[in-house]
Amino acid sequence: MDRTGQPDITGLDVGSWYLDTGPNTRAYQIRRGTRIAAGGFLVLYRSHSGLDLSDDGGVCAC
Numbered sequence: 918m919d920r921t922g923q924p925d926i927t928g929l930d931v932g933s934w935y936l937d938t939g940p941n942t943r944a945y946q947i948r949r950g951t952r953i954a955a956g957g958f959l960v961l962y963r964s965h966s967g968l969d970l971s972d973d974g975g976v977c978a979c
Contacts, residue, residue: 928957931953932949933949935947938968947959
């Protein structure tokens with residue numbers, strides 16, 4: 918869906934979205950213009966984003 922809630926079969930614009938792993942962590946803002954193609958993936962590296970999902974079941978509050 919696009920930001921207005923309408924279906925978007927070409928992908929998803931996630932630019933300027935924030936990802937956060939908990940109340941005591943710093944949120945990471947995805948760079949403006951970032952788009953995930955339909956059927957595609959977005960890979961975020963901890964060294965760049967600062968997000969830390971532990972091996973024991975961490976979750977990302979997206």
